[in-house]
Amino acid sequence: xxxxxxxxxxxxxxxxxxxxxxxxxxxxxxxxxxxxxxxxxxxxxxxxxxxxxxxxxxxxxxxxxxxxxxxxxxxxxxxxxxxxxxxxxxxxxxxxxxxxxxxxxxxxxxxxxxxxxxxxxxxxxxxxxxxxxxxxxxxxxxxxxxxxxxxxxxxxxxxxxxxxxxxxxxxxxxxxxxxxxxxxxxxxxxxxxxxxxxxxxxxxxxxxxxxxxxxxxxxxxxxxxxxxxxxxxxxxxxxxxxxxxxxxxxxxxxxxxxxxxxxxxxxxxxxxxxxxxxxxxxxxxxxxxxxxxxxxxxxxxxxxxxxxxxxxxxxxxxxxxxxxxxxxxxxxxxxxxxxxxxxxxxxxxxxxxxxxxxxxxxxxxxxxxxxxxxxxxxxxxxxxxxxxxxxxxxxxxxxxxxxxxxxxxxxxxxxxxxxxxxxxxxxxxxxxxxxxxxxxxxxxxxxxxxxxxxxxxxxxxxxxxxxxxxxxxxxxxxxxxxxxxxxxxxxxxxxxxxxxxxxxxxxxxxxxxxxxxxxxxxxxxxxxxxxxxxxxxxxxxxxxxxxxxxxxxxxxxxxxxxxxxxxxxxxxxxxxxxxxxxxxxxxxxxxxxxxxxxxxxxxxxxxxxxxxxxxxxxxxxxxxxxxxxxxxxxxxxxxxxxxxxxxxxxxxxxxxxxxxxxxxxxxxxxxxxxxxxxxxxxxxxxxxxxxxxxxxxxxxxxxxxxxxxxxxxxxxxxxxxxxxxxxxxxxxxxxxxxxxxxxxxxxxxxxxxxxxxxxxxxxxxxx
Numbered sequence: 001x002x003x004x005x006x007x008x009x010x011x012x013x014x015x016x017x018x019x020x021x022x023x024x025x026x027x028x029x030x031x032x033x034x035x036x037x038x039x040x041x042x043x044x045x046x047x048x049x050x051x052x053x054x055x056x057x058x059x060x061x062x063x064x065x066x067x068x069x070x071x072x073x074x075x076x077x078x079x080x081x082x083x084x085x086x087x088x089x090x091x092x093x094x095x096x097x098x099x100x101x102x103x104x105x106x107x108x109x110x111x112x113x114x115x116x117x118x119x120x121x122x123x124x125x126x127x128x129x130x131x132x133x134x135x136x137x138x139x140x141x142x143x144x145x146x147x148x149x150x151x152x153x154x155x156x157x158x159x160x161x162x163x164x165x166x167x168x169x170x171x172x173x174x175x176x177x178x179x180x181x182x183x184x185x186x187x188x189x190x191x192x193x194x195x196x197x198x199x200x201x202x203x204x205x206x207x208x209x210x211x212x213x214x215x216x217x218x219x220x221x222x223x224x225x226x227x228x229x230x231x232x233x234x235x236x237x238x239x240x241x242x243x244x245x246x247x248x249x250x251x252x253x254x255x256x257x258x259x260x261x262x263x264x265x266x267x268x269x270x271x272x273x274x275x276x277x278x279x280x281x282x283x284x285x286x287x288x289x290x291x292x293x294x295x296x297x298x299x300x301x302x303x304x305x306x307x308x309x310x311x312x313x314x315x316x317x318x319x320x321x322x323x324x325x326x327x328x329x330x331x332x333x334x335x336x337x338x339x340x341x342x343x344x345x346x347x348x349x350x351x352x353x354x355x356x357x358x359x360x361x362x363x364x365x366x367x368x369x370x371x372x373x374x375x376x377x378x379x380x381x382x383x384x385x386x387x388x389x390x391x392x393x394x395x396x397x398x399x400x401x402x403x404x405x406x407x408x409x410x411x412x413x414x415x416x417x418x419x420x421x422x423x424x425x426x427x428x429x430x431x432x433x434x435x436x437x438x439x440x441x442x443x444x445x446x447x448x449x450x451x452x453x454x455x456x457x458x459x460x461x462x463x464x465x466x467x468x469x470x471x472x473x474x475x476x477x478x479x480x481x482x483x484x485x486x487x488x489x490x491x492x493x494x495x496x497x498x499x500x501x502x503x504x505x506x507x508x509x510x511x512x513x514x515x516x517x518x519x520x521x522x523x524x525x526x527x528x529x530x531x532x533x534x535x536x537x538x539x540x541x542x543x544x545x546x547x548x549x550x551x552x553x554x555x556x557x558x559x560x561x562x563x564x565x566x567x568x569x570x571x572x573x574x575x576x577x578x579x580x581x582x583x584x585x586x587x588x589x590x591x592x593x594x595x596x597x598x599x600x601x602x603x604x605x606x607x608x609x610x611x612x613x614x615x616x617x618x619x620x621x622x623x624x625x626x627x628x629x630x631x632x633x634x635x636x637x638x639x640x641x642x643x644x645x646x647x648x649x650x651x652x653x654x655x656x657x658x659x660x661x662x663x664x665x666x667x668x669x670x671x672x673x674x675x676x677x678x679x680x681x682x683x684x685x686x687x688x689x690x691x692x693x694x695x696x697x698x699x700x701x702x703x704x705x706x707x708x709x710x711x712x713x714x715x716x717x718x719x720x721x722x723x724x725x726x727x728x729x730x731x732x733x734x735x736x737x738x739x740x741x742x743x744x745x746x747x748x749x750x751x752x753x754x755x756x757x758x759x760x761x762x763x764x765x766x767x
Contacts, residue, residue, distance in 0.1 A: 004522045005617065011110045011502050012042030012457075014616045016529045019509045019520030020464060020482070022414070026511020027464040031557040032521075033439070034462045035529045037616050040488040040500060041402050041452050048108045050101075053116055054499050055092070059084040062410045062485050065503040066106040072096045080483045081412045103501070110502040118497035122282035124403075125158040125228055129269050133165040133248045133258035134291035134377075138350070141377035142289050143242045145386050150239065152390045155232035158282070160272065161241060164265035165248025165258070166296065170199060170272060171241055173234040174226035179241055184268050186261025189298040189330075192337070195271035199227065224276025256304045260292055262356060263299020263330055266345070266363070270334060274341045283403035283491055284343040285369075285451065291351045291377070298330045301356040310354050313596045313604070327359040335363040339425040342404045344451035345369040348386065349602070350377045358601035364609060368423040368451035372708045373606045385708040393493040397704055398454075405449040405490035407458060412483040414508070415462050417445040421532045422458035423613050424449050435463035440536055452490070455707070457615045459532050481507040518561055518575045527584035528611075528619040535593050535608045546594045554585045558764035569761040586730075586756050587624040587644070607661065618660060618706075625659035625728050630695050637691040639698075645730040645753075649717065649744040656695040657725050662711040663699045666725045672716035717744065 008014050014037045021027050027034060055064040060082040069078035072095060075088045088095070095101060102108050128146055132139060150159065161171040168184040182199055184190060196202055201224060231238075252258045269286050277284050295304045300323050302310045311321035338345060344367045349355040352375050357364075364371055370389070374381040391398040407424060409417050411433055418435040419442030420426075427446040434445055439461040441447065449456070462484075486502045509516045530553065534546045557578075564572040574582070592599055592607050599607075611619055629642040631653050642648040648655065651670040657663065667675065671691075674680075680689040696714075703709050715721035730753045731746040751759075 004525065008039075008616060010044070011504065012039035012044065012615075013037070013502060013504060014522055014525035014528075015506070015520075016522055016526040017517065017520055018506055018522060019517055020506060021511030021517060022464075022508040023511050024464055024466060029511065029560060030517065031553060031560060032526045033529055033533065034464060035525075036460050036462075036484070037457050037525055037528060038460065038486055038502065039455065039457045039615055040405070040407060040449075040486065040502075041400060041454055041456060041490070042615075043400065043454050044110060046107075047110065047112055048102045049112045049114065050103070051114050051116070052091075054103075054113045054501060055086075055089055057082065057084055058086055060410055061408075061487075063487060063499075063501045063503075064101075064103055065485065065501065066104050066109060067483055067503060067505055068104070070104065081410055081485065109504060110500065113499045113501070115497040115499060119280075121491060121495055121497075122277070123154075123156040123158050123230060123495075124493075125160070125273070125277055125282055125284040126153070127160040127162065127228065127269050127273055127284070127286045129162045129164065129265050129286060129288045130245070131165070131260065131262070131290045131292070132163050132245065133252075133260045134351075136247055138291055138377050139245065139247060142291075142350075143245055145377065145383055146289075147239060147242055149386065149390050150231060150235065152387075153231055155235075156230050158228050158230055158277075159234065159238060160228040160269075160276075161238055162265060162269045162272070163245065164261055166250040166261065168261060168265045168268050170227060170268060171238075172226050173229050173237045173241075176234075176237050179244065184264060186259065186264050186296040188264065190264065190267055190271070192271040192274060195268050196275050199272065199275075201272070201275040224272075227272060228276045255306055257295050257302070257306060258292060259296050259304065260290075260294050261296035262288070262290055262294035263327065263334075264297040266334055266360075267298065270337055270341070270343070270345075273343050274337065277341075277343070279340065279342045280404050280491075283401070283451075283493070284341075285346055286338070286343060287346045287348065289348045289350070289377075290355045293351075293354055294327075294356050299327045299356065299359065301327055301354070301359055311601065313599070313601055316358075316601060324359065327356065328362070331360050331363050335366040335425075338363060338367040339448055339450060342448070342450045343367065344403070346389070347371045348382060349373045350375065350379065350382050352376075354600050354602040356602070358605040361605045361609060365423050365612065366425045366450075368449050368456065370453075370708070371606050371609055373602070374711075381709050381711055384703075388707055388709075399707060400454040400493060401451060402453070402490045402492055403451050405452055405488055406446060407449055408446045408487040408489075409460055410445070410485045410487065411462065414465055414482055415484065416465055418442055418461040418463045420447055420458055420460050421536055421612060423452070423456060423609075424458060437463070439533070449490070453707075455615050455618065456613055457619075459529055481505050514561055515575075518578060521561075521575075521577050523578055523581040523584065524620045525616050526581060527588065527623055528616050530585070531588050531593060531619065531623055532612055534588070535611060538594075539608075547589050550585055550589050550594070554582060554760065555763050558582070558760055562761075562764055564761075564765045566767040567765060569758070569765050572761040572765055582757060582760055583753060584620075584624055586753050587728075590750065591623060593622075610660070614660075621658055622660040625657055627658075627729075628656040628695070628698070630654040630656065630691060632687065632691055636687070637694045639694060643730070644728065645732050646726070646744050646746055647732055648729070651717070654691065654695050655725065656698055657728065658702055659728055660706070660710065662713055662724060663702050664713045664715065664725045665695050665699055666722065667716045669717040672719075 016032050016035045057079040062081045067080045076085050078085050103111050163169045167186050169181040172180045293302050294300050315321040345363045346369045372385045388397050393400050416435040419439035421440040424447035426441050426444045429444045429446050483505045488500045492498045537544045538546050562572050596604050627644045631638045651668040653668045655666040679685045713721050713724045731748050731750050732752045
C-alpha cells in the first residue's frame with residue numbers, strides 16, 4: 001500500500017487493479033471493478049508547468065506525451081492511443097534526442113500547460129445568500145464571519161448579497177444613497193426569465209478592459225453591475241447592509257417553524273448569477289448560509305406546524321415524506337442550471353435541526369460545491385472552515401480552488417469508458433470508446449466540473465473489451481500494455497486558463513494467472529471504489545441491500561483469489577496485498593455510509609458527499625478510522641498505531657481516533673484521574689504533561705489540514721462522549737463475550753471482526 005500511496009503523491013492517481021486481464025470474461029471474474037481514482041487539481045511538488053499550448057493528436061485529441069513514438073528526423077510523432085502519425089508544430093522543429101520538450105520525459109507523466117490564446121476572464125464572484133429566519137445571536141455570528149471574509153478578499157473580487165426569510169431580498173449594492181433591495185415572494189416559483197425581468201437584467205453590455213495583467217471588469221452601465229460589484233466599489237454599501245441586517249420581520253408563533261424560502265432564494269440567486277456573470281467568464285460561487293429547514297415555496301421540506309416532524313430515513317424508505325420528491329425534482333432543475341452556467345453552490349448548514357441538505361445534494365454534487373454542517377454559526381467548525389475558503393493559493397491550509405473545468409478521459413485500444421462517480425456532470429458525447437453499459441455518470445468520456453479544489457477526486461470506471469485483430473500488427477509494445485490519458489482544462493485561481501495532462505500505462509496479463517493479477521491489486525483504492533459504488537446504488541436503485549451486496553462481493557473475491565483447500569476454512573489465506581480488504585469491508589458495512597440508523601438524511605447526505613469527493617487516503621480514513629495510542633515512556637511519550645479494537649483501550653493510555661468527520665482524544669481512566677488530581681501541574685511530573693499534550697498537538701495538525709474542519713471531541717473513559725470512540729471500534733469484547741473481558745465492554749449485538757472473518761472463510765471455501 002505504501003508503494004501505491006507514493007504513486008498517488010507523484011500523479012494523484014490510484015487504480016483498483018494495476019494489472020488488467022486481456023479478456024472480458026477474466027475481467028468479469030475479477031469481481032472488483034476496474035477503476036481509477038484521480039485528483040486533477042492535486043498539489044504536486046515537482047509539477048512541470050509549461051508556458052505554451054499542448055500539442056494534440058489530430059484524430060483522437062490526446063496530448064503529446066512520453067509514450068509517443070517520435071521520429072525527430074521526419075518531425076513526426078505516433079499517438080499511442082489511436083496510432084495516428086502527427087507532425088510536430090513549427091516551434092518544435094529544433095528538438096532532437098538530446099533536446100526534448102518536458103512532456104516527452106516519463107518523470108513528467110503529469111504536466112500542466114498555460115494556454116496562451118485564452119479569453120480574458122472577469123474577477124472571481126461570490127454571492128452570499130443569508131438566512132434571516134434565525135435567532136439574533138446566530139444572525140450576528142453569521143454577519144461577523146461575512147464581514148471578516150470581505151476583509152480577506154482582494155479588492156477586485158466581485159460580491160453580491162441576497163437575504164431570505166418569508167421573502168427573498170436581492171440587495172442593489174450599486175445604489176449607495178440608501179439601502180435598496182428587490183423583493184420576491186417566498187411562496188412563488190420563479191423562472192429565470194421572471195427574475196431577469198424583475199431585476200432589469202434584460203440588456204447586457206460588454207465588459208470594459210482592465211489594466212495590463214488585470215482581468216476585465218464589468219461595465220459601469222451593465223445591468224449586472226448594480227447587484228454584483230468589485231469590493232473596491234461597494235465595500236461601504238455591503239458592510240452597511242450587513243450591519244443593519246435584521247431578523248425576518250414576520251413573526252413566528254411558538255407552535256410553528258419560521259417562514260423560510262430557501263429554494264426560492266437559491267433559484268433567484270442562481271438566475272441573477274446566470275444573467276450578470278455569463279458562463280465561463282469567471283469563478284463564481286453561490287454561498288448559502290442557512291439555519292433551519294425550508295418551510296415556504298419551491299424546495300420546501302416540511303410544513304410550518306411543529307406537530308409535523310421533519311422526514312427521517314424511515315419516512316423516505318416508506319414513501320411517507322410528503323415534500324421530498326417534489327423538492328428533489330426542483331433542486332435537480334437548479335443543478336442543471338448551475339452546471340450550464342458553470343457556477344458552484346456551497347452550503348453552510350448551521351442548525352440543530354435538518355435544513356434539507358438531502359434534497360439539495362444533487363446541486364452541491366453536480367456543481368462541485370462544498371458543505372459545512374454544524375449546529376450553530378458560533379461553532380469553531382463553521383468559523384475556521386469558512387476562513388479557509390478565502391485563503392490565497394499556496395498559503396498553508398489553502399483549498400487551491402479552481403473552476404470552469406472539463407475532464408476528459410482517452411483510453412487506448414482494448415479499454416472503454418464506462419462512467420464516473422464524483423462531483424461532476426456529463427457532457428453529451430458519442431464515441432466508440434464509450435461503453436454500452438454505464439456505471440455512475442456514464443454515456444460519455446467528458447464531464448464538467450464547475451468547481452474543484454486540491455482534494456477533489458474523480459472515480460472513473462473502465463470496461464475491458466477484446467483486443468482488435470490488428471493489435472498484434474502494432475507491435476509487441478502495443479500488445480503488452482495499454483494507456484490512459486486524463487485531460488483537465490480549467491480556470492486557475494490566478495486567472496489563467498490551464499490544461500493538466502496525466503498519462504499512465506499499465507500492462508495486460510493473462511487473466512488465468514491469478515498471482516500476477518493479485519500483484520497489482522490496490523486494496524485501499526478498491527475499498528474506496530466499492531464504497532462509492534455502493535452508496536451510488538443505494539440512492540439510485542430501489543430495494544438495494546448494500547450490506548448483502550458488499551458481503552456477496554467479498555465472498556466472490558475471497559473464493560476467487562484466496563488460497564485454500566475446498567471445504568477447509570482453516571486452510572484459507574489471502575495474499576499480503578489483499579489481506580486488509582476484508583477488514584475494510586467489515587468497517588464499511590458498519591459505517592454511516594451504509595447503516596443509516598441513528599443518522600438523519602442530512603447527515604447521511606453530507607457523509608456521502610465527502611466520500612464521493614475526497615482522495616483515496618482520506619476516504620480510507622472515513623471507511624476505517626485510524627487509531628493511535630500514547631503511553632508513558634522513559635524519556636518522552638510513546639506514540640504508535642494500534643488496532644481499531646476495543647482491546648486497545650487501557651487505563652494508562654491516551655487514544656487518538658481520526659474518523660475524518662471527527663477527531664477523538666480519549667483518556668484512559670487512570671490518565672483521567674491523574675489529570676483531575678493535577679499531576680500535570682507538578683514540575684516533578686513534566687513527562688505526564690507532555691503525554692497529555694502530545695495527542696492534542698497531533699489532533700490540531702489534523703484539524704489544520706482538513707476541510708471541512710472536523711469536530712474535536714475530548715473525552716474520558718466511561719464519559720458520555722466516549723461513545724464517539726466506542727461506536728467505531730471492533731466489538732471483540734461485548735456483554736455476550738465468554739472470553740476474558742478487556743478494559744472496556746461494548747454493549748452491542750454486532751458481530752466482531754473475528755466472527756465476520758470466520759463466516760467469510762467458511763462461505764468462500766465451500767465447494
